[in-house]
Amino acid sequence: MNAKSFVLALLSASKENRITGKKRLQKLSMLLKSSGVEVDADFSLLHYGPFSYDIADAADELTLTGLVEETSVPVGVFGTFQSEYRLPEDSDVGERLPEQAIEKLKELAEFSTIELEVASTILYFKHVGKTTDEAISETIAIKPKKAVPDILKNALQAVDIV
Amino acid sequence: MQMARRMLNVLEGDKFLAEVDNRELYRRATLCAALLHDVGHGPFSHVFEEVTNRLGNKIDHEEFTRRLIEETEISGILSGKTSNPPAMASQELLDLTLSFFKEEPGRTAYSAIISSQLDADRLDFIMRDRYFSGVRFGGLDLEWLFDSLIIDEVPFEEASPATQFGFVISKKGRTVIEEFLSSYAHMYTNVYFHKTTRGIEIIVKEILFDLLSDEKKISEVLDDEDMIKALTRTNETDCETYMRLDDSVLLGLISKCSRMDLGKCSSFSDRFLSRSVLRCFEPPKNPTEGTPPRKIGKFIRELESQGLVFYKDVISSKGYKHYGISSGEFLKNILVESQSHGEPTPIGMLNPSVTWFADPPTVRFYFENEQDRARSNEIWNELNAN
Numbered sequence: 001m002n003a004k005s006f007v008l009a010l011l012s013a014s015k016e017n018r019i020t021g022k023k024r025l026q027k028l029s030m031l032l033k034s035s036g037v038e039v040d041a042d043f044s045l046l047h048y049g050p051f052s053y054d055i056a057d058a059a060d061e062l063t064l065t066g067l068v069e070e071t072s073v074p075v076g077v078f079g080t081f082q083s084e085y086r087l088p089e090d091s092d093v094g095e096r097l098p099e100q101a102i103e104k105l106k107e108l109a110e111f112s113t114i115e116l117e118v119a120s121t122i123l124y125f126k127h128v129g130k131t132t133d134e135a136i137s138e139t140i141a142i143k144p145k146k147a148v149p150d151i152l153k154n155a156l157q158a159v160d161i162v
Numbered sequence: 163m164q165m166a167r168r169m170l171n172v173l174e175g176d177k178f179l180a181e182v183d184n185r186e187l188y189r190r191a192t193l194c195a196a197l198l199h200d201v202g203h204g205p206f207s208h209v210f211e212e213v214t215n216r217l218g219n220k221i222d223h224e225e226f227t228r229r230l231i232e233e234t235e236i237s238g239i240l241s242g243k244t245s246n247p248p249a250m251a252s253q254e255l256l257d258l259t260l261s262f263f264k265e266e267p268g269r270t271a272y273s274a275i276i277s278s279q280l281d282a283d284r285l286d287f288i289m290r291d292r293y294f295s296g297v298r299f300g301g302l303d304l305e306w307l308f309d310s311l312i313i314d315e316v317p318f319e320e321a322s323p324a325t326q327f328g329f330v331i332s333k334k335g336r337t338v339i340e341e342f343l344s345s346y347a348h349m350y351t352n353v354y355f356h357k358t359t360r361g362i363e364i365i366v367k368e369i370l371f372d373l374l375s376d377e378k379k380i381s382e383v384l385d386d387e388d389m390i391k392a393l394t395r396t397n398e399t400d401c402e403t404y405m406r407l408d409d410s411v412l413l414g415l416i417s418k419c420s421r422m423d424l425g426k427c428s429s430f431s432d433r434f435l436s437r438s439v440l441r442c443f444e445p446p447k448n449p450t451e452g453t454p455p456r457k458i459g460k461f462i463r464e465l466e467s468q469g470l471v472f473y474k475d476v477i478s479s480k481g482y483k484h485y486g487i488s489s490g491e492f493l494k495n496i497l498v499e500s501q502s503h504g505e506p507t508p509i510g511m512l513n514p515s516v517t518w519f520a521d522p523p524t525v526r527f528y529f530e531n532e533q534d535r536a537r538s539n540e541i542w543n544e545l546n547a548n
Contacts, residue, residue: 042220044220044222046222046224049266053215053220060476061476063455064455064458064459064476064524064525065455065456065458065459065462066454066455066456066457066458066459067455067459069455074508074510074511080495080508081495081508081510112319112322113319114318114319114322114324141264141265142264142265142266143265143266144265144266144269145266145268145269145318145324145325145326146266146318146324148323148324150323151322151323151324
């Protein structure tokens with residue numbers, strides 16, 4: 001499916017039809033693509049890990065035309081602002097994610113955004129041909145403050161899910 | 163680099179910088195990183211990247227920055243492995259300079275000077291561009307701002323064990339950071355995202371897209387195979403050739419295209435050289451609600467159904483620095499020492515009006531002639547008559 005259809009399908013399959021955070025949207029997209037969902041979106045390693053201009057552009061287009069609602073919401077006790085993407089109530093999502101992907105998405109919902117970020121970075125390195133150990137080492141090398149033991153442990157569980 | 167040096171001088175006494183072993187090495191590496199941070203940009207920087215990404219030739223200037231540091235004479239100069247090395251050169255200096263570009267920001271206190279919401283580059287270009295564009299608004303008291311900077315280690319997310327070093331503004335600096343945010347937002351709204359500037363960017367992008375997507379056309383204009391490869395398969399290009407790819411190459415292509423009959427790239431090259439700008443229609447915004455997105459969708463479909471040629475300019479560029487400004491989080495999430503509790507607080511929570519500062523138009527539509535622009539205005543009014 002194309003990137004726009006994928007973003008709509010992803011939101012449709014998410015709890016309360018919403019995803020909080022541009023980063024979370026990106027990392028969930030990467031992880032679901034890794035799990036086998038066929039989506040026309042390329043990922044490359046940018047500043048904060050795997051990133052897809054296709055997904056970002058799709059989210060922008062959908063927001064621009066009102067098919068997705070984007071608002072900036074304070075998150076957590078200290079109120080850090082993040083973008084929240086939500087499907088309008090009357091939205092008509094065409095293609096849906098495969099059932100298996102929807103189940104995986106439910107499991108991935110339990111992980112923090114940083115854990116998903118570390119997980120997707122490990123997967124990115126595996127996709128370019130690294131072994132699991134090499135992928136973990138490369139991830140730690142570029143994300144020394146995030147790929148700490150507690151987060152790494154959970155991130156590897158997320159990798160196992162997909 | 164000068165801005166980075168000023169920041170280092172101010173922050174030398176900060177407790178996190180003071181704890182670092184071999185501070186002189188870190189200082190030098192920070193200055194080298196500041197000097198080199200954009201060395202990997204292609205011609206016309208983000209404009210060229212957008213075109214190449216659109217063509218499927220995805221490039222990343224940060225990757226090229228790393229490659230140029232590692233694979234060219236820069237490596238020898240920094241490491242001292244050159245015939246007349248500078249006194250301070252060492253392998254450690256090279257490795258540490260590279261770490262700024264290989265690691266995610268936040269590992270050391272020094273990285274905030276190179277990459278953060280208040281990094282040296284951001285402070286420098288706001289001051290410099292304000293001066294050279296002649297705008298009078300948005301003066302910034304740099305001394306006060308520097309005096310208000312604290313380096314702190316804050317969690318990436320609430321309750322996360324992962325932390326990063328970044329800037330926090332002291333309580334006394336709240337006014338100056340609001341001044342900075344106002345200046346920053348106004349520069350983007352009135353200078354960087356000015357409709358004429360963006361219109362000319364569209365012209366250049368269309369020239370390049372038309373030319374580089376057609377092997378026959380580019381071969382007619384350029385007979386340098388290495389340069390053609392650098393333009394069309396940039397990621398496969400060696401560093402030496404990439405370094406030859408600068409603004410003059412593209413300006414030369416535009417000049418040549420304008421004298422040939424190659425279709426769009428020629429006609430748009432004429433436009434560029436004669437400053438014949440595209441005509442802009444900007445959907446009106448409700449002051450409190452903005453432009454309802456569904457109206458934009460209907461408008462686009464109507465333009466298409468009437469066969470009007472238009473170029474849509476969505477103000478949400480994906481380049482690292484640009485992406486920040488078009489995302490509300492950038493402005494609102496600069497951290498300020500809180501009056502009421504110990505944790506730093508996003509400025510957007512302390513002063514909701516900063517959310518108003520970042521208010522660029524969501525989208526503009528450009529047309530090749532005034533007749534089409536006027537017709538688009540009529541279509542908008544017809545669609546929104548009730």
